[in-house]
Amino acid sequence: MISLFLIIIFVSTVLGQDDPLGSPDSASFKYNSILYDDEYQFTFYWNIIGTDTLEAMIQLKSNIPTPFSKSWASIGLGTSMLNSEFLMCHNSYNSTTLSKTASLHEHISQKKYLVPVNFPNNEEITFDRQAVGNDKLLSCYFKRKLSIGDGIHKSINIDQDDMIWAFSPVSTLNYLRKYASYHSDEHRGAFKISLKKGTTMFSQVSNFGTKATHGIGMMIVWLIMIPFGVFYARYARSIQGWVTVKSLCQLLAVLLTFCFAIVVFFSGPIYTGPHIYIGIIILVFVFAEAALGFANVSAFSNETAARYKRPIKLIHQSIGMLLMLFSIVQIGLGIDILYPLVEPTTYILWVFYFGAIFIWFGLFFVAEIYYRAKFVQKDSGFKEPSNEYLKLKMEEKTTALEVYTWKSIDAAIMNGKMLAIADNKFVYDISNWISSHPGGQLVLQAVNGTDITNDYFHEAGFDAAEFVPRIDNIKMKERSSTVLQKVQDVAKSEFNPDQRFSVDSKNESLFEQATKSNALITKSDFTSILRARRTHVHTKRAIEKLSKLVIGTLSQKQETAGNASNAFDPDEYRRYALTKIEILSQPHEPKRTLLMKFCLLYPFGTRVDYPKSFLAGQCIELQIRLPSGKRICRYYTPINGDLNAFEILVRLQPQGAMSLYLSQEEVGARQFKIRGPYGKPHFGVPSRFGYTDLPDTIYFISGGTGITPCLQFIHNFFLSVNCPVFANQKYTAELPDELSLGLGDAVSIDCHYYDGM
Numbered sequence: 131m132i133s134l135f136l137i138i139i140f141v142s143t144v145l146g147q148d149d150p151l152g153s154p155d156s157a158s159f160k161y162n163s164i165l166y167d168d169e170y171q172f173t174f175y176w177n178i179i180g181t182d183t184l185e186a187m188i189q190l191k192s193n194i195p196t197p198f199s200k201s202w203a204s205i206g207l208g209t210s211m212l213n214s215e216f217l218m219c220h221n222s223y224n225s226t227t228l229s230k231t232a233s234l235h236e237h238i239s240q241k242k243y244l245v246p247v248n249f250p251n252n253e254e255i256t257f258d259r260q261a262v263g264n265d266k267l268l269s270c271y272f273k274r275k276l277s278i279g280d281g282i283h284k285s286i287n288i289d290q291d292d293m294i295w296a297f298s299p300v301s302t303l304n305y306l307r308k309y310a311s312y313h314s315d316e317h318r319g320a321f322k323i324s325l326k327k328g329t330t331m332f333s334q335v336s337n338f339g340t341k342a343t344h345g346i347g348m349m350i351v352w353l354i355m356i357p358f359g360v361f362y363a364r365y366a367r368s369i370q371g372w373v374t375v376k377s378l379c380q381l382l383a384v385l386l387t388f389c390f391a392i393v394v395f396f397s398g399p400i401y402t403g404p405h406i407y408i409g410i411i412i413l414v415f416v417f418a419e420a421a422l423g424f425a426n427v428s429a430f431s432n433e434t435a436a437r438y439k440r441p442i443k444l445i446h447q448s449i450g451m452l453l454m455l456f457s458i459v460q461i462g463l464g465i466d467i468l469y470p471l472v473e474p475t476t477y478i479l480w481v482f483y484f485g486a487i488f489i490w491f492g493l494f495f496v497a498e499i500y501y502r503a504k505f506v507q508k509d510s511g512f513k514e515p516s517n518e519y520l521k522l523k524m525e526e527k528t529t530a531l532e533v534y535t536w537k538s539i540d541a542a543i544m545n546g547k548m549l550a551i552a553d554n555k556f557v558y559d560i561s562n563w564i565s566s567h568p569g570g571q572l573v574l575q576a577v578n579g580t581d582i583t584n585d586y587f588h589e590a591g592f593d594a595a596e597f598v599p600r601i602d603n604i605k606m607k608e609r610s611s612t613v614l615q616k617v618q619d620v621a622k623s624e625f626n627p628d629q630r631f632s633v634d635s636k637n638e639s640l641f642e643q644a645t646k647s648n649a650l651i652t653k654s655d656f657t658s659i660l661r662a663r664r665t666h667v668h669t670k671r672a673i674e675k676l677s678k679l680v681i682g683t684l685s686q687k688q689e690t691a692g693n694a695s696n697a698f699d700p701d702e703y704r705r706y707a708l709t710k711i712e713i714l715s716q717p718h719e720p721k722r723t724l725l726m727k728f729c730l731l732y733p734f735g736t737r738v739d740y741p742k743s744f745l746a747g748q749c750i751e752l753q754i755r756l757p758s759g760k761r762i763c764r765y766y767t768p769i770n771g772d773l774n775a776f777e778i779l780v781r782l783q784p785q786g787a788m789s790l791y792l793s794q795e796e797v798g799a800r801q802f803k804i805r806g807p808y809g810k811p812h813f814g815v816p817s818r819f820g821y822t823d824l825p826d827t828i829y830f831i832s833g834g835t836g837i838t839p840c841l842q843f844i845h846n847f848f849l850s851v852n853c854p855v856f857a858n859q860k861y862t863a864e865l866p867d868e869l870s871l872g873l874g875d876a877v878s879i880d881c882h883y884y885d886g887m
Contacts, residue, residue, distance in 0.1 A: 159187065161328035165295045165319060169194045172297055174205060178325055182276050184286060188219050190268040190297050197265035200309035203297035204237075207284045209320065210336040212403075212467070214239050214294055215284055216246045217256065219270035221263035222309065232263035234270040241403045242467040243338070245310050255283055276325075288326045292333070295319055305473040312475065338468070340393060345464045347390035349479070352457040353486040355383040360450070361490075365497050367568045368675050377427060384420045388413070405463045408456060415453050422446040437799060439570070458487060532557075532682035536701035536805075539684075543579040544761055549681075550574075551581045554696055554737075557682035563675075573664060575755055576801040580703050584732045585663075650775035655709040655729050658798030662707035663731055698737035703753060703803040704773075705731045708795055714779070724780045725769075726792065728802060733774040741807060743772045746843035750776075750806035754791050764788045765808070767838040770845060773807070779838050 156162070159175035166172040171193060176186040190203040201221040208214025215238045222231040236254040237246030256272040263269065277285045296318040302311045320333045359379035366372050391413055425442050465471075465479050474480065534542075534557050539549055548561035560567075560574055567574050577585060710727035749767045756762065768776035782789040830840040855878075857871040871877070 156187065156189065159185075161325075163321070163323070163330040165321065165330075166297070166317065170297070170299055170317075172203060172295060174295070174330075176325060178288065179273070184274045184276055184325065185272075186274070187269060187271045188217065189270075190219070190299070192266045192299065196299075198263070198268065198299050199265075200301040201263070201268055201297070201299045202301055202310055203268055203270075204295065206239075206294040206296070207286065207291070208239070208294060209292045210294065211243060211246075211296075212239055212241050212336070214246075215249075217270075217272065218246070218310070219261060219263075219268055220309065221268040232261035232268060232270065234259045234261045234272055240470075242470050244470040244473060245304050245306065245308070247306075249282065253280075253282055255280075286325065288324075290322055290324050293321055293323055294335075295321070337396075340396060342468055344390050344394040345461075345468055346479070347386065347393070348457075348464065349461055349482065349486075351383050351386045351390070352454075352461060353483070353490075355379055355386070356454070356457075357486075357490045359383065360454075361493065361497070365501055368672060370562060373427070377423075380423060381420075384416055387416055405460065405467060408460045408463065412453060412456050412460060415449055415456070419446065419449050419453060422449065437796070531680070533685050534682050535685045536699050536703075539579055540701065540703065548574065548578055550577055550579075551684055552676070553583050554581055555684055556680050557684055558676060558679040559681045560679060563679070572800075576705065576803075580705050580803060650727070650771045650777070651729060651733065655707075655727070655775065658709040659707045659729050659731060659733075661798035662801050696738050698739045698741070700806050700808060702737075703805045705801045706804050707731055708797050708799070708802060709775075710777075711795070711797060721784075722782045722793070724782065724792070725777055726780055727775065727777045728804060729775040730773065731801065741773055744768050744776070744807055744842065745809070746847075747839050748807040748809040748842075750778075750804050751808065752788075753803040753805075754788065756787060756791065762787055767842060768807075769838045769841050 156173075156175055158177075160177050162173055162175040164171060164173050169192070171189075171191045173189045173191075174186065175189065176184060179185050186205075188203050188205055190201065192198060198221055202218055204216045204218040206214035206216045215236065218235050218237055220233050220235065222233075234256070236249055236256060238249050239246055255278060256274045258271070258273045260271040261269070274286075276288055279285065296313045298311065298313040298317060301309045303309060304311050315338075318335065320335045321330045322333050323330045356379075359376050362372060362379070363376040366375075369375075391409070422442055422445055426439070426446050461483060465483055469476055469479055471480060534549075539551070539557065542549055548559065548564060550558045550560050552558065560578075564571050564574055706728040707730075708726060709729045710725070712725040713722060714725050715721065715723040747767070749765045751763055751765050753761055753763045766778040766780070768778055770777055780789070780792055782793050828843075830837075830843075832840050855876070857873060857875045857877065860873050861869075861871045863870040869877070
C-alpha cells in the first residue's frame with residue numbers, strides 16, 4: 131500500500147496538476163484573463179481586497195509534452211519593457227533530480243531591452259507570497275497595495291491601467307548569471323485592465339521592429355550622409371557644383387531625420403530617458419541648423435543676407451559640431467537600448483557604429499593632413515604671380531586666345547559675361563564657377579571685370595596664419611619701394627613734418643605709412659578697407675583651377691614707358707571701399723546730400739603712369755550691380771583727394787536707382803567698381819608758372835552737387851600738388867615744422883594736410 135501511494139504521488143508530480151500543492155486554488159479568484167493559450171497557457175488571476183489591496187496569481191501551464199526548464203513568467207506594470215516594473219515568477223525545477231524551487235521577485239526596467247533587475251536596496255512591497263512549480267506548471271501568488279506613494283513603486287489605477295506580460299518556458303543563463311534569458315516575440319503582449327470591473331482588453335505591443343527601423347535609419351543619416359556632406363564641402367570645393375551636392379545631401383538628411391523621428395512615435399508608447407531628451411534637443415538643433423544653412427547659402431547670392439554671413443556661418447558651424455557630437459552619443463544610446471552591449475542579440479549594429487566613427491575620423495585626419503600639405507599655401511607677403519600656377523593649360527590654343535581691352539571687357543560685363551583679369555595680362559571666364567565659389571556668388575560679382583591679382587596672390591603684409599589682416603600687425607612689404615623710400619627720406623630730414631607718426635619705418639604699420647603718403651586715409655578708413663577686402667588664402671588647387679579658365683589676354687599700351695604689362699588705363703575698373711558717409715543737408719531739406727569717401731582696396735598696387743591727382747573738372751565713373759542683376763553707371767566729380775582716396779557729393783533723388791542703392795550702404799560692407807579719371811581741363815595743367823592760358827576772370831555757374839567741379843578747380847589752383855614752385859627770397863626756419871629755403875630753391879608739395887601743412 132505504501133509503495134502504491136508513493137507511485138501515485140510520483141506520477142502526480144511528474145504529470146503535473148492545475149493547482150500544485152501549496153498554491154491557492156484558482157477558483158478562489160473572482161477575475162481572470164487568459165493572456166496566451168497555445169502550446170502554453172498564461173493566465174492572470176486577481177481579486178480586490180477591500181479598497182486598497184490587490185490579490186493576484188500568475189500561472190503558466192504547459193499543453194505539450196516538452197517539460198519546463200528554468201522557466202519564468204512575468205507581469206509588468208507599464209506599457210513597455212522600457213518603462214515598467216515587473217513581478218517575475220521563476221521556476222528552477224530540475225527534471226533530473228526532481229528538485230522544485232520556485233520564487234517570486236520584484237524587478238525594475240533598465241530602460242532598455244535587457245533583463246530587469248532588482249529594485250535598489252531590494253525595496254519589495256508584495257507580501258504573502260507563494261511560489262510553486264514543476265515541469266508542467268509554474269504558479270506565483272502575491273498581495274500588493276494599489277497605492278504606494280514611496281516615489282519608487284508604481285501605483286495601480288483600479289479603474290483602468292496598462293500592463294504587459296511575457297514568459298519563457300526554457301531559459302538559459304543571462305549576463306547576470308541568472309536564468310532569465312530573452313523571451314520569443316510571440317510570448318509577450320500588452321493589455322489594458324480594469325481591476326474593478328474585472329475586464330481586460332489587449333492593446334498594441336511596443337513594436338521593436340519599428341524602433342529598429344528608426345535606429346538604423348538614423349545611423350545611415352548621421353553616420354553616413356551628414357559626415358559625407360561635411361567631408362565633400364571641406365575637401366571637394368574645387369569640384370564644380372559642390373555647393374549643390376552638399377546642399378542636397380544635407381537637405382535629404384534633414385528630411386530623413388524628421389521622417390525617422392516620426393516613425394518612432396508610431397512604434398507604441400514612448401518612454402522617458404536620456405535618449406528621448408537628447409533626441410528632442412537634436413531635432414530642435416536640426417531645425418535651427420537647416421534655417422541657418424539656408425541663410426548661409428542665401429548669403430552667397432543675397433546681399434542683405436551677406437551682411438550677416440560671418441555670424442551666421444560661425445553659429446552654423448558651431449551648431450553643426452554640437453550636432454555631430456550629440457548624434458554620436460545619441461546613436462550609441464539608441465543601439466544600447468535595442469541591443470544592449472552587455473548582452474546583445476546581434477553585434478552588427480555595434481560593429482557598424484564603431485567602424486563608421488573610426489573610418490570617418492581616420493578619413494578626416496588623413497584628408498586634412500594631405501589637404502594642408504598639398505594645397506594650402508602659406509604667404510609671407512606679396513608675391514609676384516608664379517608661372518607655375520598661371521601657366522596656360524591650353525598650349526595648343528595659346529595663340530588663338532581672344533585679345534581684350536578694358537573697354538571690351540566692360541562691354542562684355544554689361545552684356546552679362548563674368549570675366550576676371552589676373553596680373554593685368556590674362557582674362558578668365560568665371561561664369562561656370564559662379565554657383566560653386568566657396569566664398570559665394572557676391573564675391574565673384576564684386577570682382578567681375580576687375581584685376582584679381584592682389585586677391586589671389588595676397589596683398590602686402592597679409593596675415594596668412596589667421597586669414598584675417600590686422601591693422602596693428604601689418605608691416606610694409608610692397609611691390610615697389612617708393613612709399614618706403616618716402617618714409618625713410620622723411621626720417622632723414624632735419625624736422626619731422628608731422629609728429630603724429632613715428633619715423634621708424636621698421637615698426638610702422640601699413641596704416642601709418644598709408645596715411646603718410648595720403649592725408650585722406652585714416653585708421654578708420656583702413657579698418658573699412660580691410661573689412662571690404664574679404665581676403666583669404668586661396669589654395670594651390672584653386673589657383674590651378676583658375677588657370678584652366680583662361681579665355682584671352684589683355685591688350686597692352688605699347689606706347690607706355692617702362693613696364694607696359696602694368697600700364698595704367700583709365701578704362702580699367704578698380705575696386706574701392708566705402709569708408710565714410712556724412713549727411714551734409716539739413717533735416718528740413720527735401721533731398722538729402724551725402725558726402726561719401728572711397729578708398730582703393732589696395733592703395734599701393736598702382737600701375738605705371740598712375741595719376742597722382744585729379745585735374746580740375748575731371749570725373750570718375752561708379753558702377754553698381756542692383757539686386758535684380760542689372761548694372762548701372764553714374765559719373766561723379768571728386769571734391770578732393772586722388773585715385774587712392776577721394777570724396778564725392780551725392781544728391782539723393784527719390785526715384786534714382788543709384789541714389790536708393792547708395793542711401794542704404796554701410797561703410798566697409800561691399801566693394802565698389804570705379805574707373806577714370808575722365809575729362810580734359812579747359813585751361814591745361816598747372817606748371818611751374820601756374821595754370822597755362824588762364825583768363826583774368828572766371829565765372830562759375832553751378833547748382834546742387836554740380837558745384838564740385840568749381841571747388842575742384844579752386845582747390846587745384848590754390849592747393850596744387852606735384853607742381854614745383856621756387857623761392858624768390860631766402861628764409862630761415864624758426865619753427866620745428868618749417869623749412870629753411872635759399873634763393874631759387876624748388877619746393878614740391880605731395881599733399882596738403884588738413885592742419886595746413
